[in-house]
Amino acid sequence: MSPAEDAALLLRIVRRHLQAMRLNLDPEYPDEEWGFQAQQALEKLLKAQLVLRDQPAPRTHELLDLALLLNEALPETFLKLQVFAVEARYEEGPFSLPAPREAVLAELEARLADLEMRISEA
Numbered sequence: 001m002s003p004a005e006d007a008a009l010l011l012r013i014v015r016r017h018l019q020a021m022r023l024n025l026d027p028e029y030p031d032e033e034w035g036f037q038a039q040q041a042l043e044k045l046l047k048a049q050l051v052l053r054d055q056p057a058p059r060t061h062e063l064l065d066l067a068l069l070l071n072e073a074l075p076e077t078f079l080k081l082q083v084f085a086v087e088a089r090y091e092e093g094p095f096s097l098p099a100p101r102e103a104v105l106a107e108l109e110a111r112l113a114d115l116e117m118r119i120s121e122a
Contacts, residue, residue, distance in 0.1 A: 003053070045108065
């Protein structure tokens with residue numbers, strides 16, 4: 001597959017994560033579960049950027065490592081999603097989200113739209 005096709009595959013999975021996040025904006029839904037979806041969406045968005053640059057996407061959940069490969073500085077809110085990759089899934093909480101759900105979701109959706117536009121232009 002071409003880099004654009006590989007990236008598009010990752011973005012289809014991102015859309016699934018974002019749909020789950022939209023459906024679970026209810027504050028009763030656990031932050032740990034919602035945060036996991038957010039972390040996974042961001043991880044795949046970063047990996048899609050790497051793939052579009054024709055770079056391999058490493059098998060890692062570390063957002064900072066992925067951002068460094070892209071030479072990109074992630075906002076603090078996004079860096080704080082890292083705890084949801086593993087710790088929040090296997091340790092006693094509570095683990096709080098770094099920002100309101102709607103704000104995190106809007107930022108991830110904006111990144112998705114930007115990448116989809118880049119793929120359509122590729």
